[in-house]
Amino acid sequence: MRTALVIGTGLIGTSLALALSGRGVRVHLADTDPDRSRTAAALGAGTEEQPEGRVDLAVIAVPPALIAPTVAGLQRRGAARAYADVGSVKGGPRRELAGLGGDTASYLGSHPMAGRERSGPLAATADLFEGRPWVLTPTPDTETEVLNLVLELVALCRAVPVVMDADAHDRAVALVSHAPQLLSSLLAARLGTADESAVRLCGQGVRDVTRLAASEPRMWLDILAANPGPVADVLAELAADLEETIRSLRALEAADEAKREGGAAGIEAVLRRGNAGRERVPGKHGAAPAAYETVAVLITDQPGELARIFADAGRAGVNIEDVRIEHATGQQAGLVQLMVEPVSAPVLIASLRERGWSIRQ
Structure with missing residues (x-):
């Protein structure tokens, strides 16, 4: 070319x-x-x-x-x-x-x-x-x-x-891209009318789930208008799951012990199905997801801190497989979560402690 x-x-x-x-x-x-x-x-x-x-x-x-x-x-x-x-x-x-x-x-x-x-x-x-x-x-x-x-x-x-196949692609992206965009926007929309005291409690979980909600609405309207059927099919299945989950949650409030047990079983089933689905998401380099150990380190919001912690991990001979940062609300600090192979976690923890880092278990 x-x-x-x-x-x-x-x-x-x-x-x-x-x-x-x-x-x-x-x-x-x-x-x-x-x-x-x-x-x-x-x-x-x-x-x-x-x-x-x-x-x-x-x-x-x-x-x-x-x-x-x-x-x-x-x-x-x-x-x-x-x-x-x-x-x-x-x-x-x-x-x-x-x-x-x-x-x-x-x-x-x-x-x-x-x-x-x-x-x-x-x-x-x-x-x-x-x-x-x-x-x-x-x-x-x-x-x-x-x-x-x-x-x-x-x-x-x-x-x-x-x-x-083109139509198979459209059904696939409805599940892995288009429906997640709408779900992220729907949850983020709840924050728009939430009390300020609730919004201040937002942590990394909410940031992860609502990340897509920052996308350009006009662009997504064009996309969704071109693939409405498959997206609606995914959302219809999710709606059925939500209705069943709501019934299970209501059952947990019941006075009858058998109903509470049934509600608990329903919620556990949803959570376990979620575990199974999450395990199918490809991991690093598209391979099967690996079970990494997370080493959480307190880090201040100062220039060079991330570079220093990565360098210290390198000196320990440990490869960082993935990283996430959870910021502390209203403070100039946060937790950097270093994902490593399980066998490397004790080595990394010991090495970082020797170099003065504060490890959070």
């Missing part, structure tokens, strides 16, 4: 343009908002100049409802050898393109499973896709050259290609 055209210079479009430009591909940028394409170009993502002839690959990074008409328009003017989109919904745009008379053989739907709560070109980064799954949805009529060019795009962005 020597040349590419990126239509849409938001977070995803600008990020992949930065990755391609950084690896020697000449990238042409286009956006309905000239300020966005100008910003992306200023960041080094490519040039706003129109390509002189056909580019090797046109990448369409626009809202799902605009994918098919954008691809069809590019195809009519012969803008590229191959066309790919990076939208989060795959089945609908392909069917719409066929309905518009577009060439489905030169088009391949794809979806990089990466993103941030922030949007726009200023949030973009060339390493956004590194190590992340990138779904490809070829069909029997997809041209080999098209598939190879999109695979090259994935490789240049250092992502991991995953081949799926």
Whole structure:
């Protein structure tokens, strides 16, 4: 791939343009908002100049409802050898393109499973896709050259290609991406009317669950409008689970001991099903999740403290597998949770204590 055209210079479009430009591909940028394409170009993502002839690959990074008409328009003017989109919904745009008379053989739907709560070109980064799954949805009529060019795009962005059926992809992202966004927003919305005394008690658990609620509403409305059925199916199943859980909780308030026992059994069943589901979430490097030991260390909010604790762990010969920080409300301190292999935990604890760190068991 020597040349590419990126239509849409938001977070995803600008990020992949930065990755391609950084690896020697000449990238042409286009956006309905000239300020966005100008910003992306200023960041080094490519040039706003129109390509002189056909580019090797046109990448369409626009809202799902605009994918098919954008691809069809590019195809009519012969803008590229191959066309790919990076939208989060795959089945609908392909069917719409066929309905518009577009060439489905030169088009391949794809979806990089990466993103941030922030949007726009200023949030973009060339390493956004590194190590992340990138779904490809070829069909029997997809041209080999098209598939190879999109695979090259994935490789240049250092992502991991995953081949799926388009409709299966849409059902999958409804469960692992779209429904979680709505659930995060629903819980965060409860905080909007909560008493201030309750909000002040928010800890890391609430921060984790509501992180997605910071996302751009307009962008998510576009996504959800393109995949409403599968998302509604997931939420309907969750609603049934919630109703059963509510009944179990009410039973815990009953005077009858048998009802309380039944309520407790219902709640335990939900929690155990949650344990089982959580264990299926891929762990580090996509492998099966590992059972790490958590070493919690009190840390002050001072420059260089995180670097110092990581350096001290390195001196102890311990690899930090993952890390989380829980901030103390109203104080310049918090807990840094270091996830390590169980056999390494005693070594790390002893070493950090020797160096003056305060360990919280």
